[in-house]
Amino acid sequence: xxxxxxxxxxxxxxxxxxxxxxxxxxxxxxxxxxxxxxxxxxxxxxxxxxxxxxxxxxxxxxxxxxxxxxxxxxxxxxxxxxxxxxxxxxxxxxxxxxxxxxxxxxxxxxxxxxxxxxxxxxxxxxxxxxxxxxxxxxxxxxxxxxxxxxxxxxxxxxxxxxxxxxxxxxxxxxxxxxxxxxxxxxxxxxxxxxxxxxxxxxxxxxxxxxxxxxxxxxxxxxxxxxxxxxxxxxxxxxxxxxxxxxxxxxxxxxxxxxxxxxxxxxxxxxxxxxxxxxxxxxxxxxxxxxxxxxxxxxxxxxxxxxxxxxxxxxxxxxxxxxxxxxxxxxxxxxxxxxxxxxxxxxxxxxxxxxxxxxxxxxxxxxxxxxxxxxxxxxxxxxxxxxxxxxxxxxxxxxxxxxxxxxxxxxxxxxxxxxx
Ligand SMILES: Cc1cc2nc3c(=O)[nH]c(=O)nc-3n(C[C@H](O)[C@H](O)[C@H](O)COP(=O)(O)OP(=O)(O)OC[C@H]3O[C@@H](n4cnc5c(N)ncnc54)[C@H](O)[C@@H]3O)c2cc1C
Numbered sequence: 001x002x003x004x005x006x007x008x009x010x011x012x013x014x015x016x017x018x019x020x021x022x023x024x025x026x027x028x029x030x031x032x033x034x035x036x037x038x039x040x041x042x043x044x045x046x047x048x049x050x051x052x053x054x055x056x057x058x059x060x061x062x063x064x065x066x067x068x069x070x071x072x073x074x075x076x077x078x079x080x081x082x083x084x085x086x087x088x089x090x091x092x093x094x095x096x097x098x099x100x101x102x103x104x105x106x107x108x109x110x111x112x113x114x115x116x117x118x119x120x121x122x123x124x125x126x127x128x129x130x131x132x133x134x135x136x137x138x139x140x141x142x143x144x145x146x147x148x149x150x151x152x153x154x155x156x157x158x159x160x161x162x163x164x165x166x167x168x169x170x171x172x173x174x175x176x177x178x179x180x181x182x183x184x185x186x187x188x189x190x191x192x193x194x195x196x197x198x199x200x201x202x203x204x205x206x207x208x209x210x211x212x213x214x215x216x217x218x219x220x221x222x223x224x225x226x227x228x229x230x231x232x233x234x235x236x237x238x239x240x241x242x243x244x245x246x247x248x249x250x251x252x253x254x255x256x257x258x259x260x261x262x263x264x265x266x267x268x269x270x271x272x273x274x275x276x277x278x279x280x281x282x283x284x285x286x287x288x289x290x291x292x293x294x295x296x297x298x299x300x301x302x303x304x305x306x307x308x309x310x311x312x313x314x315x316x317x318x319x320x321x322x323x324x325x326x327x328x329x330x331x332x333x334x335x336x337x338x339x340x341x342x343x344x345x346x347x348x349x350x351x352x353x354x355x356x357x358x359x360x361x362x363x364x365x366x367x368x369x370x371x372x373x374x375x376x377x378x379x380x381x382x383x384x385x386x387x388x389x390x391x392x393x394x395x396x397x398x399x400x401x402x403x404x405x406x407x408x409x410x411x412x413x414x415x416x417x418x419x
Pocket of ligand 1: 045224276
């Protein structure tokens with residue numbers, strides 16, 4: 001250990017959550033350091049689908065999925081894959097997930113996701129305007145298309161369930177879809193359109209611009225890995241692979257890697273696992289879509305970005321250590337065939353895998369524990385980009401509980417001690 005760094009608040013993790021929080025905390029006058037062995041935004045925040053998915057108020061697992069589960073798990077290239085060797089480690093997480101499907105827990109989850117999502121667009125508008133980068137977010141809505149006539153009933157039922165949750169949603173005919181997105185195939189029967197959503201044109205650039213603004217605000221970035229930490233009388237001590245960081249408070253925001261440090265600092269074991277996801281970036285495919293389009297039957301999303309069209313999705317349970325199976329990323333291209341009048345070009349395409357940080361009740365932990373010395377912001381699963389800006393505002397509010405902001409979700413649903 002050669003160096004000692006000091007700070008008011010040490011943020012562990014330079015993903016979208018850590019960097020957004022660091023910027024907002026620095027704006028409150030705190031001396032902030034961000035510790036991460038990687039450059040800002042190189043984790044899950046690098047390659048997500050860029051969808052501001054405020055419409056996704058339901059967790060991805062529900063009772064209806066249970067019936068289809070065996071068939072889904074038998075298909076190695078299907079949208080859901082379990083590495084059977086990983087099953088013993090994942091089993092307690094799955095049990096909790098199942099328990100969470102009971103009606104009262106499920107309702108709590110939906111209310112918790114919805115409260116964050118409803119505050120997300122406004123928080124992002126404020127954040128992007130504050131760094132003078134509003135163009136990174138396109139507020140053009142998004143589409144969920146269906147191709148089979150027999151899917152209509154499911155789409156209409158989903159529309160109804162979403163409306164009950166106050167999600168603004170319109171049912172479009174196939175012709176309306178083709179008018180808005182003329183490159184899509186004639187096979188598309190219709191779609192749900194979500195006007196209150198949008199997409200980011202480059203999720204990695206979003207983190208980069210926030211990191212730039214944070215540096216201007218005085219935030220220091222330390223390129224090291226935190227290996228251990230402890231709470232002390234006057235603050236916290238973090239041991240990295242090269243130094244010690246002494247701070248008054250720590251914010252754990254290292255996504256899917258947050259469980260070990262949470263246990264070290266708070267003594268609490270959190271059931272955090274990862275739902276690995278993949279993308280395939282198609283640099284030749286500019287201007288194919290006006291907004292993000294998800295396929296109901298094929299179960300993946302396509303988002304138009306500055307660097308081309310990004311195909312993304314799939315959930316893989318295989319933990320943090322097993323190598324990526326990039327066949328799953330290439331599979332996204334095969335899945336896209338037939339969705340457009342002319343198939344997409346995969347020339348120059350690049351595959352990617354990332355770790356969604358997921359808790360079994362599909363809600364993040366956003367909390368303040370250990371007499372306020374430890375702050376927590378992780379576990380945003382499929383919605384970390386969507387919920388990053390509102391999470392950062394909530395973290396600031398955790399430090400100033402006396403300044404009650406009635407516009408933000410309260411931390412009740414997101415507390416550590418629910419586990
Ligand atoms: C395929 C895919 C598509 C997705 N699509 C969407 C979408 O369209 N919309 C949406 O809202 N969300 C989406 N998500 C989810 C979203 O990407 C994540 O929820 C979000 O990026 C999590 O951000 P984070 O900052 O918590 O974690 P990360 O971005 O993973 O950042 C964690 C950081 O912590 C660092 N770290 C880890 N361990 C340590 C340590 N010991 N010391 C220091 N640093 C450490 C890592 O290096 C990393 O930089 C998608 C995810 C995937 C995989």
